Amino acid sequence: MKMQSIISAAYAALAITMATPVAAHGVGETVTPHFQQTIPNIPGKSLIALVVDYAPGGASPSHVHTKSAFIFGYVLSGKIESHVNDGPRRVYRTGESFYETPGSRHPVSRNASKSKPAKLLAVFVVDTDEKELTTSVEQDPSSRSKR
Template sequence: MSAAVCLLGGVTFAAEDAAKVTPLMQKDLPNYPGKEGLMISVEYEPGGSSPIHKHEANAFVYVLEGSIAMQVKGEKEVTLSPGETFYEGPSDIHLVSRNASTTEPAKFIVVLLKNKDAPVVMPVE
């Protein structure tokens, strides 16, 4: 599995070749010492996906276009359409993150509230 790496202010985010990850904003949260907000966009080509991972962050997902299949460990898989949302907690293992279509691209925004020194994403075997 080949990975592309995106650097944002010392933060590394790895994604499969089928995903394009674009950093949009990174901001320290002065009311929450040691915490930061990070906003990224993720684009999947048709049939694209990300490997099993976790964030150790509060992750808020908003679908912009296409359909995204999402699942965290212990929950049912859901398919989201534009305007729909998804949440991952700091201890969740993200089992499924993929484009639900094999013919159309998909795009979503992720807002992560995390410890400033924590990695953006951590692979899970």
């Protein structure tokens, strides 16, 4: 097999993988990889973009982000309620953005509406060799989302 064919097959497999939604992690949540690229002028770092779709009332489980990940969040549609570390809970609306520092604890990330869907773009700057962007954690009862 020619090298060009091998490279073309690898790119095709990557494109199919990137276009396929990841299994839902939370109730009413679907995470879809959108973009992944190493950052040429920052050795060892990559940029990863994910689209998080929340059904009405959908939520992500409580989680922590990998220690290497700086995250930029942008609300594409709807309203997203978020609580990061010891900061206040906040509802972000379409067009609003926020960031999370490396290793952040994210006890609440959910659709603020029980009747309309919401969509979030999450962009990670992360160590290229990082395998898991988030790890689910048990919630402290005092930080549970009130529905």
